[in-house]
Amino acid sequence: ITSPCSKCKGSGRIRKYRNVKVKVPAGVDTGTRLRMTGEGELGENGGPPGDLFIYISVKPHRFFKREGTDLYCEVPVSFPQAALGAEIEVPTLDGPEKIRIPAGTPSGKEFRLKGKGVPRLNSHHRGDQIVRIYIDVPKKLTPRQKELLQEFAEISGNEVQKGFFEKVKDFFAHNG
Numbered sequence: 001i002t003s004p005c006s007k008c009k010g011s012g013r014i015r016k017y018r019n020v021k022v023k024v025p026a027g028v029d030t031g032t033r034l035r036m037t038g039e040g041e042l043g044e045n046g047g048p049p050g051d052l053f054i055y056i057s058v059k060p061h062r063f064f065k066r067e068g069t070d071l072y073c074e075v076p077v078s079f080p081q082a083a084l085g086a087e088i089e090v091p092t093l094d095g096p097e098k099i100r101i102p103a104g105t106p107s108g109k110e111f112r113l114k115g116k117g118v119p120r121l122n123s124h125h126r127g128d129q130i131v132r133i134y135i136d137v138p139k140k141l142t143p144r145q146k147e148l149l150q151e152f153a154e155i156s157g158n159e160v161q162k163g164f165f166e167k168v169k170d171f172f173a174h175n176g
Contacts, residue, residue: 022054027069027121032056063091069118069127076136077101090131092116099131107135 008014020039028034033055040050058066065072075090085103089096092113099111110132117127141149153159 020052024056025121026119027123028056028058029066029068029118029121030056030058032121064093064129066118069120071117071127071129072132073129074132074134077105077133079135079137082107082133082135090129092129093118101133105133107133109133 020036022034022036024034033053036052036054038049039052042049063073071093073091075088077086077088080086081088081101082105083103085105086101087098088101090099090113091097093116097113097116099113101111110130113129113131115126116129119126138145
């Protein structure tokens with residue numbers, strides 16, 4: 001080329017930015033690579049365009065934690081709900097869902113909602129949602145609530161007013 005153009009310097013290509021619409025399939029996770037054939041840079045000397053590769057990075061959610069196609073969440077319940085059982089509402093990707101908490105549910109108990117997780121890539125199946133229950137202990141109690149809880153503790157044989165050293169002394173008095 002005796003007199004190359006000043007913009008491309010004879011390569012026949014000019015660098016230019018453009019927006020490309022990308023269909024991100026349901027179920028992609030961080031590290032997934034999408035390939036868009038023919039959407040990359042133009043080939044040299046009039047060759048075909050290359051491919052555009054998109055690397056996915058999924059932003060963490062404030063409520064759900066993702067492990068593969070399963071979603072985990074923690075849901076608070078009150079002590080009476082855990083002790084007596086209750087029906088509670090749990091957020092899911094599809095909207096609120098009611099689950100039954102049986103009487104005597106301990107903190108940390110997990111409930112599995114089949115098919116309520118993230119869609120599997122290129123499939124109609126979905127992972128599960130695992131709901132972990134934790135007992136939300138109130139920080140402030142009314143005088144009546146305190147009275148009822150102290151009465152409950154006494155009936156249950158749990159003394160709540162004794163200090164650590166009194167409990168140690170009682171232990172050795174009964175086991176010594």
